[in-house]
Amino acid sequence: MNMIELTSDNVSEFEDILDPDIAESIGREFFRGIVAKDPGSAPLGALIWEYKNLEEDADTDAEICYIRSENEEAMQELLNQFDRQTSGEEVCLSFFETKELSDGLWQVFSEDGFDVRKGEGRDLVARVSDLRVYAERNRKISVKIKGLKDLQQVRFMQGITNCLFHGKKGLMEDLEYIDKSWFDEEVSCCVITDGMVNGMLLVHRFPSGDLMPVLFTAMGPDANKDLLRMFYFSCQKAVERYPEDTRILVRRHNDSVVTLAKKLFAARSGEQVVSGERR
Numbered sequence: 001m002n003m004i005e006l007t008s009d010n011v012s013e014f015e016d017i018l019d020p021d022i023a024e025s026i027g028r029e030f031f032r033g034i035v036a037k038d039p040g041s042a043p044l045g046a047l048i049w050e051y052k053n054l055e056e057d058a059d060t061d062a063e064i065c066y067i068r069s070e071n072e073e074a075m076q077e078l079l080n081q082f083d084r085q086t087s088g089e090e091v092c093l094s095f096f097e098t099k100e101l102s103d104g105l106w107q108v109f110s111e112d113g114f115d116v117r118k119g120e121g122r123d124l125v126a127r128v129s130d131l132r133v134y135a136e137r138n139r140k141i142s143v144k145i146k147g148l149k150d151l152q153q154v155r156f157m158q159g160i161t162n163c164l165f166h167g168k169k170g171l172m173e174d175l176e177y178i179d180k181s182w183f184d185e186e187v188s189c190c191v192i193t194d195g196m197v198n199g200m201l202l203v204h205r206f207p208s209g210d211l212m213p214v215l216f217t218a219m220g221p222d223a224n225k226d227l228l229r230m231f232y233f234s235c236q237k238a239v240e241r242y243p244e245d246t247r248i249l250v251r252r253h254n255d256s257v258v259t260l261a262k263k264l265f266a267a268r269s270g271e272q273v274v275s276g277e278r279r
Helices: 072-087 103-111 128-135 153-165 223-241 255-264
Strands: 002-005 031-037 043-052 061-069 093-098 115-127 145-147 189-193 196-205 211-218 247-251 270-278
Touching: 002 072, 031 061, 031 072, 043 072, 061 072, 072 103, 103 115, 115 128, 128 223, 128 247, 145 223, 153 189, 153 196, 189 223, 196 223, 211 223, 247 255
Parallel strands: 061 093, 211 247
Antiparallel strands: 002 031, 031 043, 043 061, 093 270, 115 247, 115 270, 145 189, 189 196, 196 211
16 A cells, blocks of 8 residues: 655645645645555545644644545554654644544544544534624724735735734644735735734635634734724625625634634534544
């Protein structure tokens, strides 16, 4: 069984076995992927992961973002290759969330040292319809708020640099490497005070049409008010631009997001998933 490294050049060859929402990240700075394939046959499985804190002082983690395998043997070979590659980066924690996992694959992960369990996923699933109440709450847009589409590239990069200087990268391990066009420029926005970008609300639209806020922060003297202003702006733009049933994935990756998500989307929850963790 051959292991093929996924790259931006060959990822389209394996679109039948990959999820487009995950596959689009192949080629990004900290994403890696492998495909298991016998010569002359269709792919037997694929594994895609992202390194966390690879260029930071903190411990390096590896999040497995995509799991697909036709059988246990292919999954074991994929995990063996994953283990070899991540050991070279001194990964301290490997983890995953996936919508489902067969009994056979569950056993493969368990035997490889993962603590596997079922539960609610970290992504709260809201809808654009949930934003309407906020979009209508304050129709007057502050002059401090500027949509990403109206932000020059130089100013955008200054904003990214300011976020990183303050240790704010949201869900984006590779924030400094991502082009402005990767974000939904209609819905994303920033706050400008004293000629400086002092806050950003960046949203990505996946190939599936799902929306995900990936950075939401403000650093100025009126940070809390600026967060609210950016939120209202993005809500208005999302309601204007997308059908009401468009999904919004809010990744509850820390306590502050958990609290905010519970306040804004009290009636919504995450989907049931299978998660695994190995130290």
